[in-house]
Amino acid sequence: MAPRTLLYAQSGGVTAVINATAAGVITEARKHPAQIGCVLGARQGILGVLGEDLVDTAGLSVPDLAALAGQPGGAFGSCRFDLDAPDDNPAQFDRLFEVFAAHDVGYFLYNGGNGSMDTVLKLSAAARARNYPLSCVGVPKTVDNDLVGTDVSPGYGSAAKYLATSMREAGMDLRAMSGRRGRIFVMEVMGRNCGWLAAATVLARQAPDDPPHLLLLPEVPFDPDAFLACVEACVERLGYCAITAAEGVRNQAGVLLVEQDEDVRGHVQLGGIGQWLARLVHDRLGYKHHWAVPDYLQRAAGHLVSATDRAQAEAVGQAAVRYALAGRDAVMPAIVREGDAPYRWRIEPAPLGPIANAERRLPADFIAGAGFDLTGEALRWLRPLIAGEIYPAFFEGLPDYRPPTFVAVGKKLGPYIG
Amino acid sequence: MAPRTLLYAQSGGVTAVINATAAGVITEARKHPAQIGCVLGARQGILGVLGEDLVDTAGLSVPDLAALAGQPGGAFGSCRFDLDAPDDNPAQFDRLFEVFAAHDVGYFLYNGGNGSMDTVLKLSAAARARNYPLSCVGVPKTVDNDLVGTDVSPGYGSAAKYLATSMREAGMDLRAMSGRRGRIFVMEVMGRNCGWLAAATVLARQAPDDPPHLLLLPEVPFDPDAFLACVEACVERLGYCAITAAEGVRNQAGVLLVEQDEDVRGHVQLGGIGQWLARLVHDRLGYKHHWAVPDYLQRAAGHLVSATDRAQAEAVGQAAVRYALAGRDAVMPAIVREGDAPYRWRIEPAPLGPIANAERRLPADFIAGAGFDLTGEALRWLRPLIAGEIYPAFFEGLPDYRPPTFVAVGKKLGPYIG
The missing domain is CATH 3.40.50.460 (Phosphofructokinase domain)
Structure with a gap:
């Protein structure tokens, strides 16, 4: 099979390490030229797909990717936008698959929270219904930590x-x-x-x-x-x-x-x-x-990220690419805790069905002191997640964040009137 | 002359580097045992003097002082309290000098802003009026940077x-x-x-x-x-x-x-x-x-202090001790700018008369863009002040701030009913 395009996008509230996930995706994707041709990003999440507002990451050097990984905000732009139900708005899905087809997208990675996972599920189902060959993988991210199915969410x-x-x-x-x-x-x-x-x-x-x-x-x-x-x-x-x-x-x-x-x-x-x-x-x-x-x-505090969190953010990006290449669809790389002290973790695929739109609240056994404090169990869970420091480069007294220069991909379709 | 006590106190809103000034004071004072006996601190500024709520810094080791220097907040406690006019409340001044005399205070260093400098001036005048031998030195500190007489204020x-x-x-x-x-x-x-x-x-x-x-x-x-x-x-x-x-x-x-x-x-x-x-x-x-x-x-962001600011905070503490020992009274170590790029500065004594209670606002030639922006001159002035990073030690993912253990000084007087 000829190499196909991998399309990555960011969705929902951004984090201090979501760009580390993006860098992980791009770096891993480049290791598989036989299967992945272009590595594109959509501007502002699924809105960029609808608008065919895509950028090419090919021009990013290895130092560019290292700089991207240390940068807060969402370098591709994000959105808060839920797809309609396919039956309510088939034109919306027609458009998405026109864009996918026009750019030969075979792998779609959506980096977001529980609402974004619903988008992945809908696209996965729509692809199957249309017989469009597509691996849809969710990539977890949320400072709120409200994603189920993973021990912790990057960010x-x-x-x-x-x-x-x-x-x-x-x-x-x-x-x-x-x-x-x-x-x-x-x-x-x-x-x-x-x-x-x-x-x-x-x-x-x-x-x-x-x-x-x-x-x-x-x-x-x-x-x-x-x-x-x-x-x-x-x-x-x-x-x-x-x-x-x-x-x-x-x-x-x-x-x-x-x-x-x-x-x-x-x-x-x-x-x-x-x-x-x-x-x-x-x-x-x-x-x-x-x-x-x-x-x-x-x-957005890129000057004070958790080295643990950043490592996990990169790892879920890399794993998502591997899952997509393995033909896994409608899954998310989840972080599985293997131990608290020393902290050990691994990544496993989690099916998106129970994750999309679900919300994970603080468990009752984490809450103590008439509801005003935490239990020791909560502290044991929390402590390893903030471990380790990675400082950005500083220039003239401030973190030196140079946004990557993205090259816009030429449009092949007309404008989308959504 | 026998060594006399140096008393240091913190006043007004604290800063991320006011404890670096405290460490500078203590370190410098220890270099002059012939002139300085005890190095005491007052708890909560002038209120601690009134209350005879004093601590001894003798027990602080060199590593303790290094830790203190990197710690935000005001380790001695601060206050927002203005002395009355001496004629309005002579009992207040009687009490202050009873405390000074009881602990043989010969040097009083007050670390604060423009209101605190008024306190220093009042104490200086009262000491002269009472023939009490005292060097009163103001030590600048304010995040607001509204002190006149210095190019910039530590903090x-x-x-x-x-x-x-x-x-x-x-x-x-x-x-x-x-x-x-x-x-x-x-x-x-x-x-x-x-x-x-x-x-x-x-x-x-x-x-x-x-x-x-x-x-x-x-x-x-x-x-x-x-x-x-x-x-x-x-x-x-x-x-x-x-x-x-x-x-x-x-x-x-x-x-x-x-x-x-x-x-x-x-x-x-x-x-x-x-x-x-x-x-x-x-x-x-x-x-x-x-x-x-x-x-x-x-x-309070001790995790992101300016190395330049911290160096200046330590330097004003050291200079204040030297001024006190030289018998200078009612002065403040002021930062004098010698050049923007490369940034060079020195410290000089500034008399407190024009400084106390005065307020330094942004000069008109710093303000541009219909009042919504700054001039290039402002940026030239600002840029060097944030240069350089000094990170605190981290433990389990967080800055490791261990407050110094102060030993309370035994009270020699009865309680103060203010």
């Missing part, structure tokens, strides 16, 4: 390392600044439905009384009285209290805390749980307060 | 490096995520009255179109129409727009933007300009939006 370990470092450092500032009146600090982290990122900040503790003193997780309905009692007890004891709050904390009725109140203009306060909680504590207990919202910073 | 360079890195990294995430509808990102940085920290983020640009695209500075009254027009033009051109906003941006009437509106509970929205601006853009232009508030993280 999570680096965000976890960044947030735990930030909590440790901000906690030292808080301690220095806490005066007689008491002071609290809230760090609002990502996690609409899952507390994995919030949980990671517990790693910040070097001693039992170190920050964070309280976790607010989406998995645990918020009880304001219990929360305030714990904050007050902590401030009475230490003079200060550091709180990690997932953005998706909900009240007993399942409503996001920040959607309980509306402001004068009728807006729901999206985000802003850090401020909301800080104000609640100030109003009820009178403490001084600060809050931080790292937002994009927590998933 | 600023590291916060600048952190914020510029964060903007570069978050900007790459933003670029990857910007879809057809346009997307904006606002990073809210510290700076109630001065735009120095906001300005530093301009260093993030590697190419002219790189983030940040707009700066909002406290020095420039906010013009919503001009701002929105620039945001729209940027999104039309690039698909996205990154904005750095100082927390202290004010409208044409001089009112903080976030104090213009009140929420349903009658609260002024303190902080939150990032959210406020993101919402304004969303309401008026319809773009998707994210905002970040690094808060404490920007001044």
Whole structure:
């Protein structure tokens, strides 16, 4: 069989190591010239496929790929876009397969989270229905760590390392600044439905009384009285209290805390749980307060990636290519943990059926302390994921991220009117 | 003359390198045993002097001091507390000098910003008025960089490096995520009255179109129409727009933007300009939006300090000891710039009279682009301050910050009822 094109795309919220996965894909694909001809990327995920907005990676040198691997953001561009059901929008699928055929795409690798895995499943089924020969492989990525079927998702370990470092450092500032009146600090982290990122900040503790003193997780309905009692007890004891709050904390009725109140203009306060909680504590207990919202910073911190996470990100990219070449379809390279200390892991293919659109929340046996803390088991699971440092090159005091120069692939089709 | 006690204390908002100054003070002081006996620290700044809450640094080994130098936060504890005017509260000054006399303090070094320099001036004058032999030296420190009399303040360079890195990294995430509808990102940085920290983020640009695209500075009254027009033009051109906003941006009437509106509970929205601006853009232009508030993280990032800043922080600590020993009083070691490229600097004593309570804002010739950008002169001034990396030791994936164990000094006086 003549070599066919491998097409790679990035989808969903990006991570500090998703480009390491891209570099892994490209590097591995180049090792198989008999089976893989062009290694193309789509701009902005599946939208780039629909728009035939493709780039060729052939011009990237080995140093270019090394630079790409160390770069945060998604170098190909990403999207949040779900395909329609094939029966609802056959024209959409017609277009996708016109693009695949025009560029002889035989391998499609989609690097994303649980929604992206649904896209892979739909394309896989559509290819079979059309008798179009295509290996569709999902490649895991999400700072939220909410993918089922894998012990951990690439991207999570680096965000976890960044947030735990930030909590440790901000906690030292808080301690220095806490005066007689008491002071609290809230760090609002990502996690609409899952507390994995919030949980990671517990790693910040070097001693039992170190920050964070309280976790607010989406998995645990918020009880304001219990929360305030714990904050007050902590401030009475230490003079200060550091709180990690997932953005998706909900009240007993399942409503996001920040959607309980509306402001004068009728807006729901999206985000802003850090401020909301800080104000609640100030109003009820009178403490001084600060809050931080790292937002994009927590998933883009290329200057502080976990070497473990980055190795896994590269490995899933390489494995995905091998799975595609082996004709595996509708699978995802999953990380299997073989041991905690020393940490050992391997990669195995996982079928996408149970993964697509499913959501993995913090297990109950990870949550302790009336819902405000973690168990030792959670810490044993977390600790190895943030291990190891890989620093980017610096130039003039800053990480030197030079985006790769992609060569656009000439369009063979007309524009897509979606 | 018999050796006398040197007393050091930290005041105001702490920085990522204030402990490097402390280590510089202690290391230098130990070189002069004929003149300096004990090297004590006060807990929580001048409050620790009033409370006779003192610690002895004699037990710190050389490795302990090296660890201290790499640690963010203020290891001695800080405070925001202004002394009264001596005539208004003579009892306060009586107490301070009782504590000085009880511990034979001959040298007092106060590490802080412009308010702290006022404390030094008051103590200096009171010592002269009482014929108490005391050298009072201010030691500069502030991430806000608003101290006059010095080219730059220790603490600023590291916060600048952190914020510029964060903007570069978050900007790459933003670029990857910007879809057809346009997307904006606002990073809210510290700076109630001065735009120095906001300005530093301009260093993030590697190419002219790189983030940040707009700066909002406290020095420039906010013009919503001009701002929105620039945001729209940027999104039309690039698909996205990154904005750095100082927390202290004010409208044409001089009112903080976030104090213009009140929420349903009658609260002024303190902080939150990032959210406020993101919402304004969303309401008026319809773009998707994210905002970040690094808060404490920007001044506590020991994992990403500027080697230049850290060297200066140590140097001012050492110089302050030498000034005290030379009998200089009511001075501050100031950093004098000798050249931009290569960057050269030296330290000179600056009298505190013009420094105390004065505020240094961004000069007009640093501000360009209708107030939304910086001049080349500003960039020439900024660039060397963030140069060089010094990483902390890591343990289990996180910076290993072990707070020094301080030995409390036995109290010789009764409690202070302030």
